[in-house]
Amino acid sequence: MFGAPGEASLLKERDHIDASYRALIEASPFLALATCGPHGMDCSPRGDPRGLVRVRDEKTIILPDRRGNNRLDSLRNVVHNPQLALLFLIPGLGETVRVNGRAVISADPALLAEYEMDGKLPKVALVITVDAVYFQCSRAVLRAELWNPARHADPSTLPTPGRILAEASASRIDAARYDRELAGRIKDSLY
Known part of the structure; x- marks a missing residue:
């Protein structure tokens, strides 16, 4: 085969x-x-x-x-x-x-x-x-086509980390707040 x-x-x-x-x-x-x-x-x-x-x-x-x-x-x-x-x-x-x-x-x-x-x-x-x-x-x-920018996903069409966490936690985690603070949290803790 x-x-x-x-x-x-x-x-x-x-x-x-x-x-x-x-x-x-x-x-x-x-x-x-x-x-x-x-x-x-x-x-x-x-x-x-x-x-x-x-x-x-x-x-x-x-x-x-x-x-x-x-x-x-x-x-x-x-x-x-x-x-x-x-x-x-x-x-x-x-x-x-x-x-x-x-x-x-x-x-x-x-x-x-x-x-x-x-x-x-x-x-x-x-x-x-x-x-x-x-x-x-x-x-x-x-x-x-991993390196083809034309094939990259449009982030606005996908669930955000905050949305996923809100769904997984039965809304104990506030999706909008999590997403709003995510970039700063990553920047401050990258290393």
């Missing part, structure tokens, strides 16, 4: 980060982090300026854990199951980079100091041992 993978699909996978994969990883400002723990799966976005993830050596990458919603789903999962997957996106490029590996959580002050942004340090970082790295062909990104 599906057929065998082509030779290139198998040859592109490495068990370490070579110079080409390093260049792609270091060019990415955004990734999706997938983890699994006793309460299920989690896939969380991560973003920073270019160089979001730093390559320490061919088997090790570092991902700072920036401020988010404090649910800590990914970190909690890593405590129970160190296996994870990363999917790196690079604006303007169709290919994505996938990394599968195992992580430990580090609160080492010297390590965290390397990731200071706007005078603030991440609380922890994931030190990831690379098991596999490979690029994914561009078909999905091309089909989605």
